[in-house]
Amino acid sequence: MSGELSPIDKAKFVAAKRAADYVEDGMRVGLGTGSTAAWLVRCLGDQVKNDGLKIKGVPTSTRTAQLAREVGIEVISLDEAKWLDLTIDGADEFDGDLNLIKGGGGALLQEKIVATASDQMVVIADVGKEVETLGAFPLPIEVIPFGWQTTQALIEETLISMDVLGRQATLRMNGDRPFITDEGNHILDLHLNRIGNARQLSMVINQMPGVVENGLFIDICDAVVIGYGDGRVEVRDINEGTVETDRLDFVESDNLFSDLAD
Ligand SMILES: O=C(CO)[C@H](O)[C@H](O)COP(=O)(O)O
Numbered sequence: 736m737s738g739e740l741s742p743i744d745k746a747k748f749v750a751a752k753r754a755a756d757y758v759e760d761g762m763r764v765g766l767g768t769g770s771t772a773a774w775l776v777r778c779l780g781d782q783v784k785n786d787g788l789k790i791k792g793v794p795t796s797t798r799t800a801q802l803a804r805e806v807g808i809e810v811i812s813l814d815e816a817k818w819l820d821l822t823i824d825g826a827d828e829f830d831g832d833l834n835l836i837k838g839g840g841g842a843l844l845q846e847k848i849v850a851t852a853s854d855q856m857v858v859i860a861d862v863g864k865e866v867e868t869l870g871a872f873p874l875p876i877e878v879i880p881f882g883w884q885t886t887q888a889l890i891e892e893t894l895i896s897m898d899v900l901g902r903q904a905t906l907r908m909n910g911d912r913p914f915i916t917d918e919g920n921h922i923l924d925l926h927l928n929r930i931g932n933a934r935q936l937s938m939v940i941n942q943m944p945g946v947v948e949n950g951l952f953i954d955i956c957d958a959v960v961i962g963y964g965d966g967r968v969e970v971r972d973i974n975e976g977t978v979e980t981d982r983l984d985f986v987e988s989d990n991l992f993s994d995l996a997d
């Protein structure tokens with residue numbers, strides 16, 4: 736990547752850069768997956784290299800693990816860490832209660848395990864991820880490959896019996912093959928348009944044989960750092976509402992930004 740970044744990349748960058756302020760020396764930090772989380776990993780790597788920040792990172796995917804090592808972050812497993820001070824991750828959608836849809840990058844299982852094992856989960860997102868009601872983004876469901884079509888049919892039939900509108904579950908592909916997660920599973924993307932009762936839906940889906948986990952994160956996220964293309968950031972905290980609006984100075988961060996963009 737080089738040259739001028741798009742407003743959406745700038746928004747992701749400023750959200751990630753602001754969220755890096757949550758990270759303190761000595762912390763065990765869950766590192767999310769996706770393009771926004773990748774900015775965070777690069778920002779933390781920069782602080783490790785240039786400011787002597789000492790952290791241990793628990794990545795939520797092989798992709799993030801590779802990037803974290805490349806930028807100089809010490810990587811440990813979740814079982815080594817046992818418990819984390821903080822997880823910072825992206826999201827595909829967040830609503831006013833800071834409930835999320837995640838898994839667009841196919842890492843929802845590790846992401847949910849890691850976020851749930853953390854004192855605090857902070858989401859970083861460009862403002863386009865904010866929704867009134869979750870569901871326009873297809874809900875990822877991780878299923879084991881054995882009998883996946885039976886699991887798909889069970890999901891669709893159960894949703895019909897619950898009168899849920901729009902319930903097609905499509906197998907995620909990687910070219911002409913099924914997408915395979917880090918745990919060797921498949922992803923079904925459930926097209927609902929609108930999720931009326933996310934908590935109930937999540938529980939119903941997770942009870943089905945063959946389902947490993949779904950991408951609804953209910954009552955897990957503590958704060959969202961929202962980035963805007965002009966450098967503004969807004970922090971929304973579950974307990975305190977909007978706690979801060981700020982503007983990151985692109986001039987000040989130009990070096991880091993263009994280094995990272997290269
Ligand atoms: O849940 C995820 C990966 O499984 C990502 O956090 C989500 O898809 C957002 O990605 P991006 O930051 O690239 O928009």
